[in-house]
Amino acid sequence: MELIGACDATLLANRSICWLWLGNGKQALSDATMCRMKRPHWPKACYRQGAAFMLLKDYEKAREAFADALKLDPTNVEIENALRECLEAMKNARRTEK
Structure with missing residues (x-):
């Protein structure tokens, strides 16, 4: 049973990135959220x-x-870079709000 959940999570993660590449954030988020529910420590x-x-x-x-x-x-390193880019985007978004 655990293996099936892990496979499902992998499929959801892969489909999520496909949605990201297609520019569909809502679908990407839906799959990523389900993936995270199946494997919260991944x-x-x-x-x-x-x-x-x-x-x-x-x-x-x-x-x-x-x-x-x-x-x-x-x-x-990839996660570190993503977090850094996110913090930069937050800073830029605050600047444009002013």
């Missing part, structure tokens, strides 16, 4: 969710997801 699930939130310009939720991913995989 850094890739958190990362995919963060990427979907970035596409939707929900930078605070993206930051939370990337931070969760980094807690699970603290040496992952």
